[in-house]
Amino acid sequence: MLKMHNINKVFRTEVVETHALRDFSLHVAEGEFVTVTGPSGCGKTTFLNIAGLLETASSGQYLLDGEDVSALNDFQRAKMRNQKIGFIFQSFNLMPDLNLFDNVDVPLRYRGVKAAERKDRIERALDAVGLLSRKKHLPAQLSGGQQQRVAIARALVGEPRFLLADEPTGNLDSNTAEGVMELLHSINSQGTTIIMVTHDAVLASRSARNIQILDGRIIDDRRAHQKAA
Amino acid sequence: MEFGPILRALLRNKLGVMLIALQIAFTMTVTVNAVYIIDQRSERMARPSGLDEANIFHLSSVGYGNNFNESVASTEDLALIKAIPGVVDVTVMNAIPVSGSGSSTGVGIEPDRPETSVQTAMYTSDENVLNALGLNLVSGRAFSTNDVRRGGRDMERSHSVAILTTALAERIYPGEGMQAVGRTIHSPGGRTMEIIGLVERLQTPWPESSFIEQSMLIPEVVDDGSTLYIVRTVPGERDRIMTEVEELLAAQGHERILRNNRAFEETRENSYRLDSVMATILYVVIGTLMFITAMGIVGLAVFSINRRRKQIGTRRALGATRPDILRYFLLENLLISGSGVVLGAVLTLAFNMFLVQTFDMPRIDWFYAPVGMLLLIILGQLASLAPAAKASGIAPALATRSV
Amino acid sequence: MFFYYVRLALLSYRRNPVLSSLMVLAVAVGIGAYMVIFTMNYYMGGDPIPRKSEQLHHIQFDYGNPDIPNFNPPPQLTWIDATAMLEQTTAYPRTATSKFVAIIEPPGSEVRPFFVNGRGNSADFFSMFDVPFQYGGGWDRSADLNRDLVVVLSYELNERLFGGRDSVGETLVMHGLNFTVTGVMNRWQPAPKFYDVNNGSFDPIEEAYIPWELIISQELNRSGSTNCWQAPEGTGLQAFLNAECAWIQFWVELPDANARDDYSVLVDNYVAEQRALGRMRQPVEQRLYNVNEWMTYQEVHPDETRILAALAAMLLAVCLLNTVGLLLSKFLGKSGEIGVRQALGAHRGSLFVQHLIEAGVIGAMGGVLGIGVAALGLEGIKVLIGGLMITEWMRLDFTVMAITIVLAIVSTIIAGLYPIWRACTINPSVHLKSQ
Structure with missing residues (x-):
């Protein structure tokens, strides 16, 4: 599903050069649930951005779903994000001026889906996260956990093969976080590949595979065999 | 979308x-x-004035002193100007169209019935006026030398001929303006005028007026101390001839001053x-x-x-x-x-x-x-x-x- | 505290120079354009002789022929009525006045004869209209009666003829006659030229002033508008004088209400007499007008300036809406800082004042720049108008400049009220957290 080979990412300012990723190689198979952990500034977010096609690598090769994406231009990468990748953000990133329905609608709009089909899909996605009855509400009228559920619905509505989550529970209390994690695991169990960045060791320990990053390199890649079944 | x-x-x-x-x-x-x-x-x-605007200029001569004889001087001036190569024609007039000042009167089909009269600008000029202004005669005839009456302010003027604009004729005779030639009109004070011709267009001196297209030409030259010449030149020669005319007239040594030597276009522009x-x-x-x-x-x-x-x-x-x-x-x-x-x-x-x-x-x-x-x-x-x-x-x- | 806030305002300007400059520019352009039109209206519609405008009156007679459709009674007087009114009473200062043109033949041969615009007027003209004199003065009423050849020169004509020196007592050849100079005016240019609005309300004043009766007795060339509603019977000057042709302005100075009533009776009686003779058949609403009433009645104010005033008001509105929008952007953008200040103990009132002053500072800058815009605009209009009318009065005096700045500050503060209210009433914790 995802294949990175010798990826390097260098940020240059006039004074310093920062290596966010160094010779970073990783293979994630279809249907995996991978958590990524590491201290602040280790390169987690850079990895996530490159994996999600939000940024391009300075060098190296990246195959997503068998396609070499290193050479894609901005427009093609946007299309690819839209078709294949779902995003979940730490601070939800809902549009405050749009109601839940319109929020979930956003990726479908960019895909050019017909109105009737959009309505159908949005309502299914909202139903899946248990918020269909509140589709006319604005994000500010919801709790944090509910907002993150909306964000998940938005990520799923396009039925992506690949879900990237950036600290999805970082802004939530532990009970709510638990609910969100269950939701993610159930999505994964239906075949969606998930990569989740987190600094929560407990969450990480519960995933099937956990990667630890330090100074732009993978220092640990551990699979929990008991959950592989 | x-x-x-x-x-x-x-x-x-x-x-x-x-x-x-x-x-x-x-x-x-x-x-x-x-x-x-x-x-x-x-x-x-x-709105067009009816004149050949690009090729016309005007100049006033105002006499002073006891030795100045206006009619002698103006006859001489007209001959001198006309002889300049490039001058199409020259005339004397009482007012400049679209300039802001002139004279108006009422005319009607019956004498002393002010309520039926129509307002019109009144231009007085000589037999060369149509050619000197570049007006387009659409019916009847132009003034002849014999039509033109000359004299002082007190001269007799109870009857004369007149050329009207078609717009004025149409106002006086609604629906049959074009047949106005030969008819007689009256203006206050018992004055009668026989219409001998119609011009397509000649605007009044007042751009603001409600009767801007209603003008009348009378063949009359009054000696009142001041003469206004209107000169038409061949295309492209106007500016050169303007200077030449003023120099030529000034050299005649009459006791008069020459003033207001301007292209018609400039006068018109000032009005607007x-x-x-x-x-x-x-x-x-x-x-x-x-x-x-x-x-x-x-x-x-x-x-x-x-x-x-x-x-x-x-x-x-x-x-x-x-x-x-x-x-x-x-x-x-x-x-x-x-x-x-x-x-x-x-x-x-x-x-x-x-x-x-x-x-x-x-x-x-x-x-x-x-x-x-x-x-x-x-x-x-x-x-x-x-x-x-x-x-x-x-x-x-x-x-x-x-x- | 005020100066602290002003300093904060300047700092805030520097932090956001593009947005702030845009605001100053919008205020400057809006106010500047508005002030250009305001200045024009202020003078065109203003009182040309404030000290005496209530006392000076023009006469309107019941002129015209009711048979002539749409005939408005002419605002000037006929020769018969003007001379009659001069004789009716000498108790009040009064003047008949009209224009003439003539040629002046300067002494010696250095200066060629030239053409001047002149005015015939009665002796009282100069004191009635507060004409300022540089040398000498006018003439007295006996000179009017005796048809004396006396002349008062404008400042400019005296410069041209006598190099600006005291020319009182000198002789001047005009219209072939020898006039004696009795006085030289100082610079004088009423705007509008209220004493004669029939011949260009914003024309320059005449250059030579002589007893009005001379225009007729010496047969000078009359100029200015003449309106006849009945043709002269016969030809020649006398026929014209006796005809129903109006070409003379007539002013009388009535010091108080009693005098006005008194004179009003006199005018009414005169009209009644003339009616008995078959004249003055078209009734008018009013026969005596003071200066300001006369300016209004004669529609001295051009339509153009009124249309422009409406357009300028809308331009100002757009500029202020713009300022509201930009201030909103600016102050909401500062909500973080506002939150911090609130957390540090600033109460809402003081924040409100701080930002009002910030808006005021922007307004003041806009006002100063707006004076520049207005000055530029007026200069531009002067250039466009050229010699069409006098434009000396189109200038920014202290009053107009003060109004500009005050208007700029006040309107910017008003424009700022809502944005400031919005920025200052958001809960501080929101500001702090959302960052």
């Missing part, structure tokens, strides 16, 4: 929308009405100066308003984009291409401008009604408002182009940044 969501999002930010929409509405109101006023004035200014001043001021007002409004749109767009940077990044992450973002903001502006121009159309018509009632101007033509709406929408799109382009450059990675 995403009309609905943009509209719903805008409705949650009514004030910003309202500010821009109101600006656009006012700008449209001012622009459309100003353009309408300019058009009105240009139309007035474009207030109109052209008004037009220029209005153009400046329109330009300023457009500029201010465009700046307002840019200012608020930049502000609203800066406030939504993260949202834009998120949209990019969710699959919006750069053109998608550009389109989003252009569409957003279109909706705002759209509401502005709808309000603007209402205000425009209201303001026009005010102008119509207060200043007695004709009503605005129907197409002004739609053209104005289109113009303001284009202005809005142009003004939001740069901010929208800037927004489309926001990196998708902004979505994952935690601040």
